[in-house]
Amino acid sequence: GALERMSILALGIMPYISASIIVQLMSTVIPSLEALKKEGEQGKRKINQYTRQGTLLLAVVQAVGMCAGLIGQGITLSSGLAFYIPAVTSLVAGTMFLMWLGEQITERGIGNGISMIIFAGIVAGLPKLIMQSVSSVDNGQTSLIGLVIFGLLSLGVLAAIVFIEKAQCRIPVNYAQKQQGRRIFTAQQTHLPLKINMAGVIPAIFASSLLLFPASLGQWVGSADPNAGLIKRSLQDLALVLSPGQPLYLVLFGALIIFFCYFYTA
Template sequence: MFSVFTNAWKVKDIRKKLLYAVMVVAVYRLGSAIPLPGINLTAWQFVRSSGTNRTLFATIAGGGIGTIFQMGIGPYITSSIIMQLLTVAIPRLEQMQKEGEEGRKKINQYTRIVAVALAALQGAGTVFSLNADGLFIHANMLTWIMATLSLVTGTIFVMWLSELATERGIGNGSSFIIFSNILAGVPSSLMRMYSYAASNGAVGVIVTLVLAVAFILLIAFAILIQDGERRIPVQYSKKMVGRQMYGGQSSYIPIKVNIAGVMAIIFAISLVQLPATIYGFFPSPALAKASEILAMTHPVGALVYVALIVCFTFFYTSFAVNPIEMAENMKKNGGFIPGIRPGKPTSDYISRTVKRLSTIGSGFYVMLAIIPIIFQWVLGMSAGFGGTTLLIVTGVALEIVKQLESQLLMRHYKGFLS
């Protein structure tokens, strides 16, 4: 991997793209330290240092608490998920997606519009929550409106930054920003582990070493999931066109083990944390009890979390993969799976394969999500990492390496990974 970056740095065009991506992240991190208008700086510094109200989704998608980038790319992520589901559910959007580049541009425009609307709603809720925590100096309507507009503007600016990073940088800009959000929390996690080891003597050192080994093993496991795929062989029949014979070659359909990716875990986290989110707006004893029981560190909450991951893995996969459409496209192009008849038997075979892979994938996701929680139960301290963040970090890192490798292949006609 390091050889890829070394060789990429020697190419002027790729070096510019890398520097541009780094510049985008630097601008984003700077905005994540600018407080909202009307914020009480003393209370704000205390909340930032304590990490209060810092949920996993906020860590993935947003900036610092009480800053203009607090919501970050979060509304855009939610909007993208909604549009993905609507594209499957609404025939007009599905047809638009099949229209090529123009259709995708229209869908992207709709995604931005929905993201701005969601940012306005989420911004109002965020200001309400910050006001309840007493972070504003003057709790009046003008302060709340200015803070809400600042949050919405910050989200729009981050969306623009991510699109610039996609166009001029390496890989997907949104993923790169999320990647930087997660890595920004690494120093504080390392400091917590160091403090724990220093304050608990030999036991603390042993626990810290165990966590470090578990962290390395989970990274290797996450990489295995990211690269794992089932290749369904496809044979294309020969056909005569004029005096030329075409077809007859063999290929395969790659179906990944992690079809749902981290979406299943993100959906599960969102539902499990819903009572706590509502409790922030409408405090009540019932919601407080529900939030306590559904916390992922509670046995009941952990079981609900696991069940939701499994359910959402199958749910998202059913939208992402269409076996009937795949079988029809294969039949139109004269392709068939050896030993399987074209048409419905092919679609049934693909469907069974996808279901088996979804079962295996959901088991992997559950293991990645629950192991850090089990460590917290057994050791009595936060592991400092989670399965979702590991999946995202490894996925984005692998994608960046693949992008650099493809760029190098285009210029030198050979790879540098070997």
């Protein structure tokens, strides 16, 4: 089913997210990058350029890995450069287009480009998910009460997320009475609003992209094979342990979210 829907956008925006993680983490340990962050708009443009270059490099590596995985499954007509060159070029072009689209969304003030693209991908799958849920109720696989409870819980979680995202910590600020020339300004009291969740959704996106990488490696080396090499079996076992829903995945996911929240807020 997944191969039937495969397109030039198969790599998605993940290479760009991974490159952003690498550049931003390196900016805390490399003095030259740290200095660029303090140079204002000019330094920001240079860092964005490094991020684009890293995106291109990671997209090429991931595209080659994806093509190798397809060849390993025996579903391609060719296994040489005649397949690699057009396939890798198409996949990389798709990722670079998404990167450009995300930057345009951000620059034009519509919202965070990365978040908007990921949100669009999630929303695009909702109609199919709703139809599957209705079909499972009709077939008796799921009870109607259970589906209603799940829907109410989902709405409750969504409301809690919106509440936390919009929550503010208001710090009181007092202005003393002062005089300028003949004008006297009375004392005023206001507040400084600080968001509770300053990092937004970026920590969750970064954490999921890091944990997705081992699963991608496991897919590239193909399905489990007793005769496979030690490295291949290790990658496949690692991908299985770090698959969504596993205990280790949940622990690492939470720890990475906390780390990136602290990293962005600090």
